[in-house]
Amino acid sequence: MSHPVSALGVAVLCASGYVWYVPAIMDVHAGADRPGSRRLAALACLTGWGTGVLLVPLLLTSAPWAVSGSFAALGAAVSGGQAVRSRVRRRTEAREEAQRWATLGRPRAAAGCDQP
Template sequence: MSHAAAALGVAVLCASGCVWYVPAIVDVRAGADRPGSRRLAATACLTGWGTAALLVPLLLAAAPWALTAAVAAAGAALTGAQAVRGRIRHNLEQREEARRWSALRHVPHAATRTGPSRTAAAWTLAGIALIPGLATALLLVR
């Protein structure tokens, strides 16, 4: 395959990848408004697409295949490392959020109820007693 054909293929691939890297740019630019894990994942996405975009001029300049492959491998390794860091951070954030929610859901032991309340029981018994009476009244009216 010629270098020009490979460059054209990578350029078209990069152009079609805007559905991934444009939202990633927005996430990175949002800064502290986004969680750290999301920013790391966006950085990994941008690194991967940036590496692919960097391959286009290398292919157009007819750089040796070994150099092109080395740049692609280095970009893939960096992208993978950032993605793993983002995933680890996401798991830590999820655990921290679970701890926060569990602290909010903590109810003192004395305030817990073990069974239905008296009000619910009264309404249930009233409904059970009232339904046969209403059914009988409806049958007698016809």
């Protein structure tokens, strides 16, 4: 397949992916209003779609396929790494939240007791 046809295909795919990257932009833009894991997941999404967007000009310059493939693989690896970090952080956040709820569910200590 020729480079311009591949570039057109990637461009159309990236344009149609707005249902994923527009909400991700909103999550990143919201900042501290969103949990850290959600912002990391949004960054992973934006990194993946951004790789595709940056791949289009690379394909239009008729760079060798090895260069284009290496760039795409690097973007996929970075995006995947961010997604894994997001999942790990989400598990940590869920564990912390469960501990907070467990603390709230404890019966109150009797008056004058030093028990937690």
